[in-house]
Amino acid sequence: MQNFSIFSLLRNSMTYHENWQQHWRSPVPKKQYDVIIVGAGGHGLATAYYLGKVHGITNVAVIEKGWLGGGNTGRNTTIVRSNYLWDESAHLYEKSLKLWEGLTKDINYNVMFSQRGVMNLAHSLGDMREVQRRVTANNLNGVDAVILTPEEISQRVPFMKINNTRYPVMGASFQPRGGVARHDAVAWGYARACDAMGIDIIQNCEVLNFLKDGDTVTGVETTKGQIMASKVGIVTAGHSGVMAEKAGFRLPIESHPLQALVSEPLKPLVDTVIMSNAVHAYVSQSDKGELVIGAGIDSYVGYGQRGSFQVIEHTMEAICELYPIFRRVRMMRQWGGIVDTAPDACPIISKTPVRNLFINCGWGTGGFKATTGSGWVFAHTLATGEPHDLNAAFSLDRFVTGKLIDEHGAAGVAH
């Protein structure tokens, strides 16, 4: 792998940048791998990367139906934070945030991770109490978090209408270490680093079925033929239910369209990430100048990668109320991604009823921020056959024992 540095940049500028290596190969699948990962999104590629880097397992294939990073990795609002309420989530997301902090150097690829802070607004006394509770819980768990007063918010975001009638701003929680990252670069960087270790990334190859010997998985049937593997990991987000059905077990997951949109590019204005859990509207500004706005999910099950118009309308009403300055900004693109939501809004990173088959799903509306940590713990689970301490609580089994992690009513609503 060519190293990216100021020197390689200068050297390649001499030849008009025509001699850069391809980022990754497009190999023909081998007959047999130690591990197959289904799904080359951020989480799948991160899993492969940490399998190679931490566990020394490089005879790995990542199989992707479309192109890598073309699903939810390319469709999210790129927010990274770890200010979750419950211990289990806080530890997992904090591990992810710590990995984010070193990721660019680690994979020698600029993921443009920008710790510009994440603000969660409170619009009512109830919201305010929730903020106080969550900030206290965060501090106890070693996660940075402070409470901002309306005056402090005004200082930071002068164009926010604090005293608006519909959604008055009474305060906010603020995580200074939160921020945004360049979503595509995360997928590309991980893919390039995987490829450098000899891991095969096989795109345009759909998994049609799982090959089993009794209750043990032995490989996958794909559009490019049978590929055998000692272990298989499913990391297919919105299509997890479809995969589980092929493998012969059921999931407590439903897939919904979640929408986002971006505006025409503006001059630098929003230097942080502002979220509002209550109205499900959040906004940040990309380096290109576009406002990146996240909306809510549709209430129905859908795989259409588009959503209902009234969901966007509802979000834009709140955005216009909170930021009257945006009222005349034109929106440029709008799209939907398919999110796999669990009843407790927490992921499932677990063994399955099929031996040697593992699943990493249920990230719902907030998986991007966990790309790093999710891959890290899932790699551990695949390599050792057992969950890491960080993901032991996120088992499929919790829906049988009843030990759910109730982030839905706590910090998990907006992402």
Place this chain on the structure above:
Amino acid sequence: MYEIDCPWCGLRDESEFHCTGEAHIIRPEDPYALDDAQWTDYLHHRSNPKGLHFEQWQHSSGCRKWFNVARDTVTYEIKAVYKVDEPKPAFLLTDDQSANQATVESSEVKA
């Protein structure tokens, strides 16, 4: 955005409705007879299909009544709207599924 044909109010905008999840999930006849795995199946497991889906909707900003919708989760086409106490529309089912449904209904009648 959908226009949904409420069985009581006729065609109305989707914004008046709320989808409340999969339909035809039958409450256990004898809750005490179920083990934890069966409870999990009833409470949490959902079919989440890519294709034909039977679901409950409520006309929440209208007559507030509930009804069932058969809808395709990929094309988003609404195949049928029917009342909650009606079985899945026969024209949408394969022969196997119809046979299964008949068994489910007969067990319901016994309860």
